[in-house]
Structures are given as structure tokens and as C-alpha cells.
Amino acid sequence: MTKNRCAGCGIALQTSEKDRPGFVPEGALAREPVICQRCFRIKNYNDASSVAIDQDDFLRLLGGIASTSSLVVHIVDLFDFEGSLISGLQRFVGSNPVLLVVNKIDLLPRVTNWNRLRNWVQKQARANGLKVADVVLCSARRNIGFDRVVETIAELRGDRDVYVVGATNVGKSTLVNRLIADYSDLHRELTVSRYPGTTLDAVHIPLEDGRSIIDTPGIVYKSRLSxxxxxxxxxxxxxxxxxxxxxxxxxxxxxxxxxxxxxxxxxxxxxxxxxxxxxxxxxxxxxxxxxxxxxxxxxxxxxxxxxxxxxxxxxxxxxxxxxxxxxxxxxxxxxxxxxxxxxxxxxxxxxxxxxxxxxxxxxxxxxx
Structure with missing residues (x-):
């Protein structure tokens, strides 16, 4: 990697915008090797902080998933379900299974019928052209249902890589942090790679079985009020x-x-x-x-x-x-x-x- 790219994920480095891909503090540019803040936090603190990219870049990022053997974990926000569901995801994943993780269930009234809600989610996913292998309801904020999320990932992934995808502010980084803590041996050197033809920081986090969690940047949808x-x-x-x-x-x-x-x-x-x-x-x-x-x-x-x-x-x-x-x-x-x-x-x-x-x-x- 050249000095103007992250030695971890290959993203072009920049020192001006903390919330955008490739950020590195100016004082860290003298280190060897130079890695972006996101890779640094994953390697040293087991913390996958969120970054965001626009829709076109995100779709190019998804383009390589169909040719892999992977489990795709799509995280959506229950409060903004239609706004955070990635439209067209099915055509990018090929035959790979999709696990739909529905976050922020703690926002609904306690009297909610959770079986009915799960059926509602499955129906809405089908209506949007998404075939899901399973649906798990959870709350990252309250740590509700996260054990079930981790269990379901283990059941569905087999010996596959795990791609984690989602819009901004849906709780993606919380799930990735949990997966890192449960599955990843970060005493090994952080090994990451770029998708062919992109410079986006899709971070490959090594797992103990030789596979990886691929943490993708959050997609920004301008159709969301937020x-x-x-x-x-x-x-x-x-x-x-x-x-x-x-x-x-x-x-x-x-x-x-x-x-x-x-x-x-x-x-x-x-x-x-x-x-x-x-x-x-x-x-x-x-x-x-x-x-x-x-x-x-x-x-x-x-x-x-x-x-x-x-x-x-x-x-x-x-x-x-x-x-x-x-x-x-x-x-x-x-x-x-x-x-x-x-x-x-x-x-x-x-x-x-x-x-x-x-x-x-x-x-x-x-x-x-």
C-alpha cells in the first residue's frame, strides 16, 4: 500500500472528515504502517465504528457478493423499516442466504405481539423482493435478542464469510462489535482487502476458522428524513x-x-x-x-x-x-x-x- 492509502483496508486516506471513510488523524500519518481510524479501532479496541457512503458507491461495493460463498446479514431499523431496507439487495447476493436482523424492537409497546410482528417483517421483505433465510428481532440498545442473532449466524453461515450490510444509524456497528468479540482472533494481524475496482473500506475481520466478517460502510439514503x-x-x-x-x-x-x-x-x-x-x-x-x-x-x-x-x-x-x-x-x-x-x-x-x-x-x- 502507498502512504496515501490505508494499509488495512485500502481506502484513500484523508484527515478532514471524521465520519467519512479513510479518516486518519494528522499525527498518525508518521506511523508505519499507516491505517485509517476505523481499522485502528477494530485492531486495537474490537470496535467497528460506523462510516457512510452514498448509494452508487454502495451498490458497486455489493457487486462482488454474488460470486462469493457468504452469509449476508442485513440489519434494518424497525422504526424506519422501509427507509432502511436495502432496495435491490436480492440481485446482488445471488444464491447466498440472507439473514434479516430487525433492530430497535424496544421502541414498540410492550404489548406488541412478537409473532405477528415477525410475520409482518417477512411479508414486507417479500413485498420488496427480498428472500430471507430467517428473521431475528433484537434491540442493540437494550441488548435484547443479540444472543439469538449470534446463534442464528452460527447456524446459517457454515464455513462461509459473513457480510454485514445496512443503512446508517441502524445499529450495524453494535452487531459487528459483538461478532468481533465472539468470533474473531484479533491477536492475529488485521488482514483486510479491497473489492476489485473499488477503494471503499470494506473491512475484512479475520475469524478463527480462516473466514472473515466483512464489515461494509453504512449506506446513506436521502429518502430518509433523518x-x-x-x-x-x-x-x-x-x-x-x-x-x-x-x-x-x-x-x-x-x-x-x-x-x-x-x-x-x-x-x-x-x-x-x-x-x-x-x-x-x-x-x-x-x-x-x-x-x-x-x-x-x-x-x-x-x-x-x-x-x-x-x-x-x-x-x-x-x-x-x-x-x-x-x-x-x-x-x-x-x-x-x-x-x-x-x-x-x-x-x-x-x-x-x-x-x-x-x-x-x-x-x-x-x-x-
Whole structure:
């Protein structure tokens, strides 16, 4: 490796952005060999810190998996399931099995039917074209279900390598750290290699049986609200405690504002209730539809926040999504990175959802 590339993973080294691939402190450039901060932390602390790359680079990274003999562990965020599921993953993995690890189950109410949830996950995965060998529900934060994750990986991998893939902020580094602690002999020299034709830091962590855990960078999806809002707004949007559902009895022509990040208009339908599953840190304001535009212009960035007035400048303008909820359907209105609103009525409804341009908004079968 040349001095401008990591001797561990081959990534081009840089000293300016800690959260991007290839970062190395300037003071470490004099070491021999030079390795990036991520490889250093894996080798010395058993710690696989998260880095992120854009979608095109990530897809090129996935391109070589089909030709390997591997178990692919895909980690998704239950709170943002559709937003964190890697679209098109199936065409890259070939005949290799996929284990779907669903993180952050601690955010759902304790009365959740876990068997029903597991069936829901399998159904949603199939609907997105992903064939999974198994589904494991867990919580990295609460250390719930992680033993089962490790057991299932052992059952499915045989003598294969293990590729760990996922979007940013789904708990991938926590799982990789656990696998390193359980399986890897890091007294050996850290041996890593690059995929042909890339300079991405897919880190190969040696296992005792001669195979490797391949830790891939997190993919950034701009269709997730958490990726397009100011960093200072994330604390209000990303829940850390179990969700407390908020139910609103609405007549047609009423509106709910979720801070200044999204707007839900109940346009047509009988009087009915809607239940919001969002972070407790995100204020919800109710008003009449006829006053909604005026209210937003007068109070955005202040009463209707986050984001702040200054933060609004960096958020894309809203796009309207018109959704028709069919009668007698158990449906969620899902906004990627924000949460979801369950429609409880049986008579159907017409709703408009406003969210920053590019953020994924859809109707789905109710999760709970």
C-alpha cells in the first residue's frame, strides 16, 4: 500500500472528515504502517465504528457478493423499516442466504405481539423482493435478542464469510462489535482487502476458522428524513424511549403538524381516530385545514419546530403525497425517519401528507 492509502483496508486516506471513510488523524500519518481510524479501532479496541457512503458507491461495493460463498446479514431499523431496507439487495447476493436482523424492537409497546410482528417483517421483505433465510428481532440498545442473532449466524453461515450490510444509524456497528468479540482472533494481524475496482473500506475481520466478517460502510439514503434535516433536529426525531402512541379524533378538514417537518391533512372521510407513532420529542399541533397554510407561515421554525428558522434553510421544500386509505383496511401512513400514523377508522379516508422533497411516504399494512 502507498502512504496515501490505508494499509488495512485500502481506502484513500484523508484527515478532514471524521465520519467519512479513510479518516486518519494528522499525527498518525508518521506511523508505519499507516491505517485509517476505523481499522485502528477494530485492531486495537474490537470496535467497528460506523462510516457512510452514498448509494452508487454502495451498490458497486455489493457487486462482488454474488460470486462469493457468504452469509449476508442485513440489519434494518424497525422504526424506519422501509427507509432502511436495502432496495435491490436480492440481485446482488445471488444464491447466498440472507439473514434479516430487525433492530430497535424496544421502541414498540410492550404489548406488541412478537409473532405477528415477525410475520409482518417477512411479508414486507417479500413485498420488496427480498428472500430471507430467517428473521431475528433484537434491540442493540437494550441488548435484547443479540444472543439469538449470534446463534442464528452460527447456524446459517457454515464455513462461509459473513457480510454485514445496512443503512446508517441502524445499529450495524453494535452487531459487528459483538461478532468481533465472539468470533474473531484479533491477536492475529488485521488482514483486510479491497473489492476489485473499488477503494471503499470494506473491512475484512479475520475469524478463527480462516473466514472473515466483512464489515461494509453504512449506506446513506436521502429518502430518509433523518438524512435531510439539520443535525440539531435529530434528537427530537429519533426516539430513544419506547413510543407512546398519540391518538387524535379527527373530522374531515383537520390537520396535524409534526413540528415543522411534516404535515398530515385528513381531507375526506367520516369522523375517525388516527394514532401517531413518533418520537416523544417531536411536538404535534392540531388545527383546521383551512388555517393550516397561514399557521405554518406564521409559526414555522418557532412553535412549529424542529427545525429552527435557521435550520429550515437546509431542508428541501415540502412535497404533497395524496393517499387513499381503503375501507376496512389496517393501514399505516409511513414517513421514513419520522414514524407512522395508523388509520383506525373502517370507513376509509383520503389524506394528504406533506414532507421534505425526496423523503419516502407510503401506505402499508399496519405494523401494530
Amino acid at each position: 438524512e435531510v434535516i439539520p443535525r440539531e433536529s435529530l434528537q427530537a426525531v429519533l426516539p430513544e424511549k419506547p413510543l407512546k402512541p398519540m391518538t387524535y379524533q379527527l373530522n374531515a378538514k383537520q390537520t396535524l403538524f409534526f413540528g415543522g417537518l411534516a404535515r398530515f391533512d385528513f381531507v375526506e372521510g367520516d369522523h375517525q381516530s388516527f394514532t401517531a407513532y413518533v418520537s416523544q420529542g417531536l411536538p404535534i399541533h392540531r388545527t383546521k385545514l383551512e388555517k393550516a397554510d397561514e399557521l405554518y407561515e406564521a409559526h414555522k421554525g418557532e412553535m412549529l419546530s424542529p427545525p429552527s428558522r435557521e435550520g429550515l434553510e437546509s431542508v428541501p421544500p415540502w412535497t404533497r403525497h395524496t393517499l387513499r386509505i381503503q375501507p376496512n383496511s389496517d393501514a399505516d401512513v409511513f414517513v421514513s425517519g419520522l414514524g407512522w400514523i395508523r388509520a383506525n377508522g373502517k370507513s376509509g379516508a383520503l389524506v394528504d401528507v406533506y414532507a421534505p422533497k425526496g423523503v419516502k411516504v407510503l401506505l402499508r399494512e399496519a405494523i401494530v
